[in-house]
Amino acid sequence: MKTFDEIITDQVRTVSVVGHVRPDGDCLGAVLSVRQYLKDNYPGIEADAFAEEVPQYLRFLEKDIPIFREDNHRTYDLCISVDCSDKERIGAAPEVFERALKTACIDHHETNPGYADVNCIEGKLSSACELLYRLFDKNRISRETAVCLYTGMVHDTDCFRYESTSPETLRAAADLIEKGFDFAKIIRESLVMRSWKEAAVIAEVTEKAVFLPEDQFLYAFAPLELQEKYGAAAQDLGSVVSSLNEIAGAEVVLFCYQLDRNTWKGSLRSKEKVNVADFAKDLGGGGHMRAAGFDFTEEPMVIAEIIRERVRKELSL
Numbered sequence: 001m002k003t004f005d006e007i008i009t010d011q012v013r014t015v016s017v018v019g020h021v022r023p024d025g026d027c028l029g030a031v032l033s034v035r036q037y038l039k040d041n042y043p044g045i046e047a048d049a050f051a052e053e054v055p056q057y058l059r060f061l062e063k064d065i066p067i068f069r070e071d072n073h074r075t076y077d078l079c080i081s082v083d084c085s086d087k088e089r090i091g092a093a094p095e096v097f098e099r100a101l102k103t104a105c106i107d108h109h110e111t112n113p114g115y116a117d118v119n120c121i122e123g124k125l126s127s128a129c130e131l132l133y134r135l136f137d138k139n140r141i142s143r144e145t146a147v148c149l150y151t152g153m154v155h156d157t158d159c160f161r162y163e164s165t166s167p168e169t170l171r172a173a174a175d176l177i178e179k180g181f182d183f184a185k186i187i188r189e190s191l192v193m194r195s196w197k198e199a200a201v202i203a204e205v206t207e208k209a210v211f212l213p214e215d216q217f218l219y220a221f222a223p224l225e226l227q228e229k230y231g232a233a234a235q236d237l238g239s240v241v242s243s244l245n246e247i248a249g250a251e252v253v254l255f256c257y258q259l260d261r262n263t264w265k266g267s268l269r270s271k272e273k274v275n276v277a278d279f280a281k282d283l284g285g286g287g288h289m290r291a292a293g294f295d296f297t298e299e300p301m302v303i304a305e306i307i308r309e310r311v312r313k314e315l316s317l
Ligand SMILES: [Mn+2]
Pocket: 026, 027, 083, 108, 126, 127, 128, 156
């Protein structure tokens, strides 16, 4: 594995950091930890972060330094893409990545082919933030950087509940909380608590979900009309699939929510036997063994049937 210093060569004076579309805790934690680490330790370097709109529950990571939402037409010496499995999935400003004099990719998706000049991809790691923790010099991680890294690790492991959590993950988390911050508050406010409208969406989606115990499969949809009824948007639906995944007897959970008139997003979760990253990959998406996703334009019922068949096959039902 490389170190971060090997990616930031002497010639680099300006750096941009980008992540994936619809950023989650790991993505924003990774983007903002890189910016913070550069700010703290590389006085000669100017670093800018790019990300699509930050969901409410992650706003505490934002600080008062602006995050660029779109292309600012600058050419950076180096653009670092984090937590993004595919060049096509870069959110906010893919042009910034394309235009950069040099590119780097730091990621933990097994499906990542390596699309930058320098690629640092560790498919077995819990999170992009854990990978960054390993690349950074431990003694130069500030409290602010630690908050970002810890948030990313907690989010991508659903609070250390997935098997991707290794002894090393927990050692990294232990090291980070030694920097002194309210980690219980991060878990509570960004991961566990839900807004009232999110809770209302979860209630209706759960009520309308279809559970097929004989197939160990559960699916649910949130069309635009349902989202509009509660004033919820795609970024308010992040916790729905985790909630559905708490239902016993469903090895695989599929939650589809409509993004616009033509596009849906499918989120997959599995508990212990099925690798849903393979399913998502075959449908043009990506992800991890226990959590993966993809976009689609078909009717959601068509997708539910495809996934159901695959679950049956995988489980030899
Ligand atoms: Mn991630």
